[in-house]
Amino acid sequence: MTNLRVGVVGLGYFSQFHLDAWRDIPSTTLAGIFDLDPARTQEVAAKYDVAGARSAAGLADQDLDIVDLVAPPPAHKALVEQFAKSGRILICQKPFCTSYEEAKAVCEFAKTRSCTLIIHENFRFQPWHRAIKTALDTGLLGEIYQARFALRPGDGRGPDAYLSRQPAFQSMSRLLIHETGVHFVDLFQYFFGPISSIYADLVRLNPAIKGEDAGILIAHHENGTRAVFDGNRLMDHATDSPRRTMGEMEIEGEKGTLRLSGMGEISFRAFGENEAVNIAVTAPVDEARFGGGCVQALCEHIVEARARRVPFENTAEDYLSVILATQAAYRSAETGQKQSL
DSSP, rough: OOOEEEEEEEEEHHHHHHHHHHHHSSEEEEEEEEEESHHHHHHHHHHHHBBOSHHHHHHHHSOSEEEEEEEOOHHHHHHHHHOOTTTTTTEESSSSSSSHHHHHHHHHHHTTTTEEEEEOOGGGGGGHHHHHHHHHTTTTSSSSEEEEHHHHHHOOOOOOOOTTTGGGGGGOOSSSIIIIIHHHHHHHHHHHHEEEEEEEEEEEOOOOOOOOOOEEEEEEEESSOOOEEEEEETOOOSSSHHHHHHTEEEEEETTEEEEOOSSSOOOOOOOTOOOEEEEOSSOOOOTGGGTTHHHHHHHHHHHHHTTTSSSSSBBBHHHHHHHHHHHHHHHHHHHTSSSEE
């Protein structure tokens, strides 16, 4: 297998999971990194034994097969324009760009450069979510009526909320849906297909932050399924690791009920029965890494898709529907009305 050369741009908190993944995939090599902070670039370069570029332009000119842009939304457009080259794969962090219009323009630009643009939406690659998708696809639940994910990470209390891990969360004008709920908009579409309308009721509970940190989002899917994202960052759930699943899920269908626990365990109770049976999670689970190793699973998927063994998931063009849905959620919260997509 050809060894793929990978560059990583942006070395903030979450980049560690990306760097670990590329380092540990046998068919990829970390060939270069860059951050606006030169000291951070050199620190990470030493840790991963990889060359650190003095400028983004310098890294863009390197012979790279994949460029992983672990940067915030305002930087996405300029970085894609700088790094897009024919045959190269660009992976862009979510939330993608600053608006639907900008994201669409960036997608069109990537096309003109014959560049594959993927959004790093990793929740669908969590091992328990892959197992749930398989169960749904095999018809375990029959017709799916409704679903609910209760987000309860318990990290949003008090004046120091988020400061130890992602301090930018405190100053974001939009938090719960824009930063976190977007994962579940994508996950719901992965499970249940396209969303036709959105209703949202959002509130801020912690006065130390700027954006909303609790609320309800109801997604109506084209196939009739209703999916509820019930988020409250101040509350927790039963688990030994709050960031494993970040909450609990229940999916109800004509044949029974499927549940995901905070331990990453899946169970199914058939309609009319009192006892549930466990459903095996067959994908590897790495408890030492975020989301059971979902970042590496996504990176491995990119490698497989580049070799044309599987189709690409989360292309930027497909991801535009997620942006439309999240924007609709905020319009609904502002107007108090359901929004059609």
